[in-house]
Amino acid sequence: MPTAIDVFAKVRGHERAEQLRAAREADLLPYFRRLESPAAPVVEMEGAERIMLGSNNYLGLTADPRVMQGARDALERYGTGLTGSRLLNGTIELHLELERELAEWMGTEEAIVFTTGHQANLGSLGTLLAPGDTVIADSGDHASILDGCLLSRAKLRPFRHNRLDKLEKMLGRAADDGGGVLVVVDGVFSMEGDVAPLPQIAELCEAHGARLMVDEAHGAGVLGARGAGASELFGVEDRVDLRMGTFSKSLASCGGFIAGSHEVIDYLRVQSRAFLFTAAAVPAAVGAALAALRVVRSEDGPPLFARVLENAEYLRNGLHSLGFHVVDSEVTTPIVPVVVADDWNAVLLWRALYDAGVFVNVALHPAVPPAGALLRTSVMATHDRATLDRALGAFESVKRSFEAEHGPLPGPA
Numbered sequence: 001m002p003t004a005i006d007v008f009a010k011v012r013g014h015e016r017a018e019q020l021r022a023a024r025e026a027d028l029l030p031y032f033r034r035l036e037s038p039a040a041p042v043v044e045m046e047g048a049e050r051i052m053l054g055s056n057n058y059l060g061l062t063a064d065p066r067v068m069q070g071a072r073d074a075l076e077r078y079g080t081g082l083t084g085s086r087l088l089n090g091t092i093e094l095h096l097e098l099e100r101e102l103a104e105w106m107g108t109e110e111a112i113v114f115t116t117g118h119q120a121n122l123g124s125l126g127t128l129l130a131p132g133d134t135v136i137a138d139s140g141d142h143a144s145i146l147d148g149c150l151l152s153r154a155k156l157r158p159f160r161h162n163r164l165d166k167l168e169k170m171l172g173r174a175a176d177d178g179g180g181v182l183v184v185v186d187g188v189f190s191m192e193g194d195v196a197p198l199p200q201i202a203e204l205c206e207a208h209g210a211r212l213m214v215d216e217a218h219g220a221g222v223l224g225a226r227g228a229g230a231s232e233l234f235g236v237e238d239r240v241d242l243r244m245g246t247f248s249k250s251l252a253s254c255g256g257f258i259a260g261s262h263e264v265i266d267y268l269r270v271q272s273r274a275f276l277f278t279a280a281a282v283p284a285a286v287g288a289a290l291a292a293l294r295v296v297r298s299e300d301g302p303p304l305f306a307r308v309l310e311n312a313e314y315l316r317n318g319l320h321s322l323g324f325h326v327v328d329s330e331v332t333t334p335i336v337p338v339v340v341a342d343d344w345n346a347v348l349l350w351r352a353l354y355d356a357g358v359f360v361n362v363a364l365h366p367a368v369p370p371a372g373a374l375l376r377t378s379v380m381a382t383h384d385r386a387t388l389d390r391a392l393g394a395f396e397s398v399k400r401s402f403e404a405e406h407g408p409l410p411g412p413a
């Protein structure tokens with residue numbers, strides 16, 4: 001008997017199919033646009049120059065000669081790929097140096113390097129949590145955190161974004177679940193750009209005997225005197241059990257890491273399937289990450305952290321005075337999101353900005369809550385004021401013509 005249902009049926013009738021078709025037909029799809037130059041403050045995209053307000057290259061290090069040389073040296077010495085896992089034949093001296101220096105930077109006993117940041121979350125959460133345990137996660141946490149939690153089959157107790165009362169309630173409930181408890185939050189939330197209230201979260205975890213993990217993907221290389229992230233900024237590094245980071249943002253490469261105690265990292269080294277059963281990153285990626293980390297930890301680091309945050313403040317104030325609703329954040333981060341609310345309006349606005357020479361990211365559900373569409377803008381340390389002023393000028397004229405045609409956009413909160 002043949003099966004009644006084609007397993008591929010879902011690819012034809014999924015909930016976004018109609019929206020996707022309409023957006024493609026009108027050339028309004030904000031995704032998969034072709035970049036034709038390095039991810040600089042101003043890029044070439046699809047035949048035109050556009051101001052890049054949609055990159056995570058926060059410090060601008062992808063074009064730094066020291067970082068490029070780090071990638072080149074690794075390529076020359078080790079070739080194009082390692083063609084095997086860290087466990088068997090993919091560990092090179094650069095991995096070990098990188099792990100040592102990451103641990104020093106984070107102030108932890110050890111660190112372990114994964115091929116991507118996504119795998120770092122998957123391979124740590126999916127390994128350290130087990131059925132019977134409970135994981136409590138902020139609803140704004142990155143998808144890779146959720147994926148790691150689901151993989152582990154631990155009981156998942158999500159709480160409303162940054163609501164300490166809800167977190168406390170979940171910690172209370174978790175006490176009766178009977179297993180170990182881990183709280184996991186983004187230090188800087190990737191779409192909203194706001195920060196987790198880490199001192200209060202650490203206090204709640206301590207009161208309930210729960211472990212705490214912080215994803216520093218967007219905070220590392222930007223926040224704190226050493227640029228070690230939100231945990232450093234809030235002075236809670238010694239109260240956070242595990243810190244995750246990526247190389248795909250400030251560290252100008254690709255890859256990820258977990259920093260923590262010797263016993264936990266050592267366990268991941270021999271148990272984490274996302275570490276053991278995948279090829280090590282290409283040498284150039286490891287060499288670039290190591291060189292970028294050295295820049296961040298040198299005397300050149302702090303001026304770059306200051307510069308990206310000044311740029312973010314400048315863009316935030318500019319957008320606010322133009323009458324946009326910019327998501328509030330207690331702490332300035334490189335991410336400056338503009339609330340549009342309606343999905344289709346967000347896409348139309350994105351296109352108008354794109355045509356006016358500015359590239360931003362569009363965040364729609366499930367990246368944000370339903371009816372919470374955002375234009376996610378972000379800055380680099382290497383944006384100069386004239387470029388940001390040009391971008392603000394484009395926002396101003398696009399807003400004027402958009403509102404004349406479609407009615408008012410959400411205003412400042």
Ligand SMILES: Cc1ncc(COP(=O)(O)O)c(C=O)c1O
Pocket residue numbers: 116117118119121142144186190215217218246247248254255256
């Ligand atoms: C908060 C957060 N965690 C983890 C990841 C995954 O990192 P990567 O893109 O390096 O795999 C990202 C990147 O998208 C992120 O924003």
